[in-house]
Amino acid sequence: MSEYAVRLTSRNMVAEGTMAFCFEKPSGFVFKPGQAIDLILPGAHADPNSSDVRHTFSIISAPHEGELAVATRMRDSVFKRTLGKLPGGTEVMIDGPFGALTLHKNMARPxxxxxxxxxxxxxxxxxxxxxxxxxxxxxxxxxxxxxxxxxxxxxxxxxxxxxxxxxxxxxxxxxxxxxxxxxxxxxxxxxxxxxxxxxxxxxxxxxxxxxxxxxxxxxxxxxxxxxxxxxxxxxxxxxxx
Structure with missing residues (x-):
């Protein structure tokens, strides 16, 4: 896995209480549908792996799309309160991709x-x-x-x-x-x-x-x-x- 600095480009509501967040897609970033990233919010913290600043999300965008997007229920946690208030253009870090929940290769099998x-x-x-x-x-x-x-x-x-x-x-x-x-x-x-x-x-x-x-x-x-x-x-x- 590798870390990349990306900027928040947009957000939109995709259901009651659920938001999608779009970020720049780093040059050369390759992933398989179904994989995930860690999203790391800006700001000093004693533990950079704390759930207050770091969270795992599946990538909802497809590999051919020009942005990276994730979606989440906007629950009342430190991480999600911070994420929900990020101004457009804010730089965050992503770490990935990773995960094995990807489709099997034999397309004859549904x-x-x-x-x-x-x-x-x-x-x-x-x-x-x-x-x-x-x-x-x-x-x-x-x-x-x-x-x-x-x-x-x-x-x-x-x-x-x-x-x-x-x-x-x-x-x-x-x-x-x-x-x-x-x-x-x-x-x-x-x-x-x-x-x-x-x-x-x-x-x-x-x-x-x-x-x-x-x-x-x-x-x-x-x-x-x-x-x-x-x-x-x-x-x-x-x-x-």
Whole structure:
């Protein structure tokens, strides 16, 4: 891994309480969709590895894009309060790329991506990359959130589905009763029956799970209970939080 100095170029809200931050892309910076960086904020600190100044994020931008972007829930932590107040043009450090949650090379085997909330971040880079290059690989995203307004990148994902005939989005909203937006899709939690129905017709898929640690553990158990071989399941619990 290498460290680079980059500047904040823009920020935008991608769901209620969730922001995306765009930075300059260093010359020669190469990464694979699904990989991550450490973002290191400016300012003196006794421990440069403290969570107050350093945090790991999946890269949501695709390799062909001219900027590096990350997204995060804006929780009440020292790091995120500081990040949220950074003026445009502020110089920060990034360290990376790293991470092994990348798509398998055999495109004849479909990829089933399962995300809870902001766990969708590593999959955004994969799906943007696949749409840009029209990859000949079946991709299915099972995406669980409480409400549409909490669902990061929902509109973009629906657009990517229209652009890429090999990509299918199946989203579910588990607390739609408290939503102010219309939703005509699924409302159940991700369970074995739903997964089996979703993957019907896919031959030898490989599963990728990303989200909060408890969600990842629960989905791995659901997959095991659905007779999915654990060797066909890959997961990360921490990128993007």
């Amino acid at each position: 990829a089933v991506l399962i995300a809870g909330g902001i766990g969708v971040t590593p999959f955004m880079s994969m799906l943007r990359h696949a749409a840009m290059h029209q990859q000949q690989q079946d991709l299915l995203l099972l995406y669980s959130n409480r409400r549409p307004e909490d669902t990061a990148f929902l509109g973009e994902l629906q657009q990517l589905e229209r652009e890429n005939p090999r990509f299918r989005l199946m989203a579910t909203m588990t607390d739609i009763a408290h939503s102010t937006q219309d939703w005509h899709g699924a409302t159940s939690k991700i369970d074995g029956a739903w997964i089996k129905q979703a993957i019907a017709g896919l031959v030898a898929p490989i599963f990728y799970v990303s989200g909060p640690p408890a969600m990842v553990a629960a989905i791995r158990q659901v997959l095991t209970d659905a007779d999915i071989d654990e060797d066909e399941v890959r997961s990360e619990e921490f990128y993007g939080y």
